[in-house]
Amino acid sequence: MVYIKVVTDGSPYGEPRLSCMSVGFLLKKKGDSVVWRGPKKNAMIRQFLSDVRWGDLDYLVIDTPPGTSDEHLSLLEHLAPVHSRLSAVIVTTPQAVALIDAMKCLSFTRTVSLPVLGLIENMSGYVCPCCGEISNVFSTGGGEEMARREGLPFLGSMPVDTELVTLLDAAEVEPTSNESSDKSFELLQRYQKTSSANLFTAITQKLIQTLPGVEQSSSEANTR
Amino acid sequence: MVYIKVVTDGSPYGEPRLSCMSVGFLLKKKGDSVVWRGPKKNAMIRQFLSDVRWGDLDYLVIDTPPGTSDEHLSLLEHLAPVHSRLSAVIVTTPQAVALIDAMKCLSFTRTVSLPVLGLIENMSGYVCPCCGEISNVFSTGGGEEMARREGLPFLGSMPVDTELVTLLDAAEVEPTSNESSDKSFELLQRYQKTSSANLFTAITQKLIQTLPGVEQSSSEANTR
Missing domain, CATH: 3.40.50.300 (P-loop containing nucleotide triphosphate hydrolases)
Known part of the structure; x- marks a missing residue:
């Protein structure tokens, strides 16, 4: 089980915060390649949407790769219940x-x-x-x-x-x-x-x- | 049946020529989106490699999209018989x-x-x-x-x-x-x-x- 919490600014007590998630956080080395076909990317997108403890969100911003392919179609599929808010x-x-x-x-x-x-x-x-x-x-x-x-x-x-x-x-x-969070x-x-x-x-x-x-x-x- | 011949320079009689193929040539309008999941892209890649009349080639240059995904894996699969020349x-x-x-x-x-x-x-x-x-x-x-x-x-x-x-x-x-080939x-x-x-x-x-x-x-x- 992996538990990663990434918060880049603000505090948990009232101030606005920016939380983020990326496949990159799950790699051993930054330069490692993620060689995945569509279905595996689809599963990861589902996990990012449902298994990350996002908490209460005002906005969820998704930076999609260029093109109109598996990632875009999977996102729309998984977010279909909230389609009217997309x-x-x-x-x-x-x-x-x-x-x-x-x-x-x-x-x-x-x-x-x-x-x-x-x-x-x-x-x-x-x-x-x-x-x-x-x-x-x-x-x-x-x-x-x-x-x-x-x-x-x-x-x-x-x-x-x-x-x-x-x-x-x-x-x-x-x-x-x-230790480098101060630097961030x-x-x-x-x-x-x-x-x-x-x-x-x-x-x-x-x-x-x-x-x-x-x-x-x-x-x-x-x-x- | 679609037959598209794209040659950008040289002549068919001896001089070097550059032939090219792109999904873009098959679209009705330039701005049309190609919304395909991996398996359909895979089929198109196979078609581009086997069904285009390339003729004798010195080099085949493939401009891949960014990332390491379906396109890259499909290319390697289809080109496996000539892997040692890739x-x-x-x-x-x-x-x-x-x-x-x-x-x-x-x-x-x-x-x-x-x-x-x-x-x-x-x-x-x-x-x-x-x-x-x-x-x-x-x-x-x-x-x-x-x-x-x-x-x-x-x-x-x-x-x-x-x-x-x-x-x-x-x-x-x-x-x-x-008519615009002269302009090209x-x-x-x-x-x-x-x-x-x-x-x-x-x-x-x-x-x-x-x-x-x-x-x-x-x-x-x-x-x-």
Whole structure:
């Protein structure tokens, strides 16, 4: 029997907390590969949803892999009893090829009647650390244009933030034992000072604002 | 019955040609989603390997999705009769999180005894179009260091090339009918002038040079 509790911020007494679960926590070594076909992934998804002691949750955020495959179908199957409370957020980068993949995602959500809360454009521009010029690494505005064309709320753009990359890369090499939990909180404090933190906050606020509309359309909204 | 012939360069009379196949060619609309579980993907992979009129091939290059899942296992199953002639190339970006995924790939190739021809670092730096400063968008040198640590040949770095992105994005919006084949050749000519084209050529040459070593270790090398 394995018991893993992962809490990244806040305290158990009132403050908001972020709990998380990942296959990665169950591996002996970070670099170990998980070579699984669909049915085994399906079983793991079921376990993550039902056997993890999540406690009372306001929101459950699931970061799905790219594509529209076993993971996405299994999630919808296992979450069918709460289907009316499910919704999706689509993340894309601005290049034409990435937008085609985002369109495939959107086509999938429409097929399975999953409301889409909105679209986020990642890797949207880059601030040169030398001259401060913001250049569009991977073309520009494709996500915003797609959102407009498809009638989706545009939730925001995330430019490439080298500061955040450096911060996260430094965290990766540190061990994740209990002794390092102080360091994790230090990391969160340093994250709050990056320009990305403000952008993430704005996106989260927009997201939460779009939720009531989705929940009103649900027959289960009052039981929540 | 569907018959699709896709040839992107050269001529059928002697010159080298590049033929390709993709699920995308079979979709009515580019944005349509392919919602398939593993067994159906497995069947499509088998069809692509056996039912496409590839003709005589020098090399068959398969661009696999990220991860180590149904697609990778099915490919190895279907290609088992030629296992001794198979090999892999690992592509990573330089961030610590991406390198962990690349390590998982490497762990997979070792589990299934697949020789690795080398490692390529993508998104390795960015040339500011304003001041010409080369900055490391996503940290730097991680791929090269991983190759050294794991005893793999380092095949090269591909910086972010906005010229190539613009070129490909412009191509995406053009229709892919027969009438536009002239435009496709024009695109190839413009591609040859990008800085990426030289880098790709160098990587390909390095790759081809590492192949004889892999083939010598194969019992089927002489029958090739």
